[in-house]
Amino acid sequence: xxxxxxxxxGVFVALYAAHQVGDHWxxxxxxxxxKGLPGWVGRWNCAKHVASYTAxxxxxxxxxxxxxxxxxxxxxxxxGLAVSAVTHYWADRRTTLRRLADLVACGEFFExxxxxxxxxxxxxxxxxxxxxxxxFHIGWLFVAALLIAI
Numbered sequence: 001x002x003x004x005x006x007x008x009x010g011v012f013v014a015l016y017a018a019h020q021v022g023d024h025w026x027x028x029x030x031x032x033x034x035k036g037l038p039g040w041v042g043r044w045n046c047a048k049h050v051a052s053y054t055a056x057x058x059x060x061x062x063x064x065x066x067x068x069x070x071x072x073x074x075x076x077x078x079x080g081l082a083v084s085a086v087t088h089y090w091a092d093r094r095t096t097l098r099r100l101a102d103l104v105a106c107g108e109f110f111e112x113x114x115x116x117x118x119x120x121x122x123x124x125x126x127x128x129x130x131x132x133x134x135x136f137h138i139g140w141l142f143v144a145a146l147l148i149a150i
Contacts, residue, residue, distance in 0.1 A: 003149050007070060012145035014060040015084065019141055022056035023134075036094030046092050054085045061148070072148055080148030087140040091133055101132055 027049045035046035058081060064070060091097045101110040112128030115121035 003146070007149040008145050010064055010068060010070060011061065011072075011080075011148045012142060014064040015057055015141045015145055015148075016138065018057040018060035019053075019137060021060075022053035023137070026052045026056050035092050042093065046089055049092065050085050050089045053088060054081055057081060057084060073150065076148050076150040080144040080146075083147060084140060084144040087143075088137060091136045094129075097129075097133060097136060100136075101129075106132060 031045045031049040034041055035049050036042055037045070061072065061077065065072065098107070098110060101107050106128075109128040110132055112131075113126050114129065
């Protein structure tokens with residue numbers, strides 16, 4: 001089995017673009033605010049986000065296929081999208097990614113930029129938690145791209 005580097009590159013670019021759109025435009029504010037909550041409320045909102053996120057990835061891959069003539073195998077396509085979806089859900093539950101950050105000595109970085117209790121800090125996208133979240137997702141997108149390009 002030979003994997004073409006152009007296929008991997010094309011699939012990764014499509015998944016990365018879909019990631020940006022799915023994580024920031026398609027995800028609702030309600031999902032974003034509630035996906036990390038404990039219990040079924042958090043799980044349900046995270047699952048809805050991951051479903052729309054995965055659908056966005058599938059649309060991007062179908063567009064890639066339509067424009068380039070690339071033809072993914074059904075098995076690799078499903079496997080790659082499943083890896084992307086499962087790892088995205090895992091990280092977006094928040095406590096799991098926080099535990100990983102602590103485990104690899106990045107807990108202090110995870111807290112960087114977080115509003116402090118009792119202070120009028122301005123929350124922003126420039127937090128350590130956000131940077132670790134995005135880099136985790138992008139790393140797994142590469143794994144998904146490798147699987148899909150098989």
